[in-house]
Amino acid sequence: MTTTTTKKKRVSKRNKAAWRKHCDITDVEAYLEDQRLEERLGKFEEKANEELFIIDTAGDEKKEQKVEDKPNVKQLSLKQKKRAQLAETPKCFEVLLPASKVPDPNAKRNHVNPAGTKPTALSKVSDKRKYEKGTLAKRVELIKKNKKIAYEKKKKSKSVRQTFDKNLWGDDVPEAKGIPATLCGEFISPEAQLHNVPTTKRLRPKPALPKTVVTRAAVELPHPGVSYNPSFQEHQELLQEVVKHEQVMMRKEAHLHRVTTGMFSRVTQQEKEKQWREEMSAGLPLPHKPEDDKDEQPSDNEYRAINPPVQNKKKDHKARRKQKERLAEKERLKREKIDKKKITDIYKLRKLKAAVVEKEKKQVVLREKRQKKKEEVAEKATPALNAIKPKPREPDFVDPKDLSGDLRTVRHSTNLLRERYESLQHRGALAAAKIMMKKRRKVKSYFKPGHKVTDSDVQKVIDKASGKVTKASRKNGLGTVLRSAGKR
Template sequence: MTQVKKRLSKKTKGSWRKIEHQDVDNYLEDQRLEERMGKVSDKTNDELFVVDTEPTLKKKKKKIGLTLREKRKKLLKSTPKCFASLLNDSKVSDPIAKRNRVRTKEERRHFIAKSLEQANEAKGIVKKKVLRSLSDRARSLEAAAAKQKANKQAVFDKDIWEMGTAAEQRTDFKNDWIEDHVVTHNIVNTGTPVVSVPSSAFHKRSKLKAVQVPHPGTSYNPSLKDHQALLEQVKERELKIIKQEDHLNRVTTEMFKKVSSGERDTFKLNELRSGLDDEETNEIVSDHDEYIAINPPVEVKRKDRKARRKQKEQRELQLALQKKKQLKKQTADLHRLKKLTAEIKVMEKELNDQREKKKEREEKKREEPHRLSKFSFEEEEIDINMPEEISGNLRNITPHGSILTDRYKSMQKRNIIATSKDLGLRKRRDVKRYTRNSHKEEIPQPVKSKKKRK
């Protein structure tokens, strides 16, 4: 035996051993087996070996007790525990030897009805109710067989984004009486995927195409006609911008005259002095302090009968004139019916034109980018090559535009991402640098010389 040096815990007896005890344990185990079962040399071959008649894979396991299915069948035959109290455990016999049994539906039928039914069956006559029930049963069996076949050959070929609401996903809960939130509550724990897709997922953000065909004039080798057409388009766009800037300048800056500082001061002094020189404001103060009104006082005079009669007559006369005018207008309208119909047609035509224009504007507005952020969309300038840039060798042509910028602007235009503003290069803060005390050099200070007193 070799001694093994090993660091172990000294809590157990086995850890105190300093030898390999495995061979000792094996020897002792063999001795115990011989004591219980006897020596192997004394045993016969029939006691030691068994001939296998079946392969090891198909060897049946020994049944230990009842299986789960057998237990369930046994439980079905036995009386439930809830009815155990109703069972008669008494040893006393029933005093009523013969009890009246409830007859079945077939036994309660009249003998005449039974005989008629037997006669009809002999003739081959079947009731309509029986035929309907038989047809319904056959239909239900066919549906069940088709459903079973479909379940066996089930393949997940549905798109979850087209399944709709939770009520539409689950056909068991398709009912007008059940609300959507109740259906979702019931489906959550059934394993059915509850996917409520927003309505915005079923339509495109914009009617514009992802990749628009560029103008043929932007090519590095365009035809003269296409290049001239592109130049004309750019010119119109620039003129429109210049016109807009001129208009804004005209209605803002040019509305006010340019005034020098001297003229401005004189205008201000005249404005401040205008109230002092006005002769109308200088009131003449009277000698006496009594209040004198400018207008004479109003006297309230009571109307007499004559004035009231005149007022009544005037009112009646005005009403009569008003009725007369109304009748005159009605007769005039009758005479100009043809003209009125023509005017109505013109008005209807104008209204229809306005409606069509409004519809065109709305359709055009749908194609325009929406306001998704505080910045409005600004379309990129048209990349154009001047004639001198595309003439000569193709290798010397200067490239214009950027694919990344074009794609980014296209996504903004199609309302996929919000519009933003280019901030450019951000200015970094100046880093404050200082030298450590350990790295500072001591500068020798000049020694002051002491002056001698005289």
């Protein structure tokens, strides 16, 4: 008995996998494949029979005759082959050529320029600004100058040498290596000669000094109040400057204290333990005390809830109507307030316009002041030779008690060497640097046991470690017991 399998009539096709499984599309794929082949190679109906078929009438005899009667063709040279390949398309550009023979559906296609070729409105405005400032003219001049330099360099490299005074065999002579004539001798070794060669050609050239070094004075004139015998008025002016400087420094210090240490409140150890106990015992049942039983009232063994039950009392029609009326009245008053504000704003337009004009005038004045101040700061600013800025100058001041009026008894308040060093940094001749302090190495002390060590010595070491060493024990021979790790 044979069983025949029949295909299901109704199958779920709710996704692509089901469509591919239960639909036969081989004929569609074959048709599309033939169509793609015709697009690549062309249609067979349009091609001539000579292109598709060849009529062979001679057979094998013609092939043998061709091999025997092969003419002597002169082989092309490598240069001729390369010249013949110039007309061909390079292999690297064959990928860019269209491989399909499908014609363009839009024969009259407009040419589209690539992005960036057409000037935009923003680029036109920027070009106009550059033209007004003169940057475009400078760029053109720079391009011409660079072209001229490149042309002269190329011309110089191609120029033929006219003088023939070079000694081709004189490279090994000491004078050719830059060694002075005074060191050229048979008693001086070549190592000593090369050691004394001038290093100007091997070292990197020193950069030119900044402009600020030339423009600024090497020694700035101090304030007249710094003199050993100043007038009262000049001394008071200097005193006011020092006071202002100290006030600024005090404000900065107070600000740092406020935003760092002042933000945190200090608590005692007892308060800290109390807070920790409260945080750790949060949510835990409190311990039962016998005093709490006295406060409790006698119960009648009846269960009573802590929170009494709430009754779901419904609102009647009157309460709901009153509620709607209150909401409507509230909305009406809100709308009236908004409409009234619109009317008052219309009358305020003139005043608002005057306020805007006044504000713009103030902004123009402030902008000019800021620009002027910025130029002054840029004129006095030190050149940025590195990331570290030089330390600002501290105002020099002599206390009225120290004023003597005589140069022999005057006290020095500043260090001349440090002042000159800081002056070079402020003028831009030297790069500013940070003072790097090395940390002292912590030397560990240890106990070195020995056969001469007694119990009293061990007790002294324990007392010293716990901070109970007396002056008398220090004077004793405790140094023999303690040894420094660095002096081992």
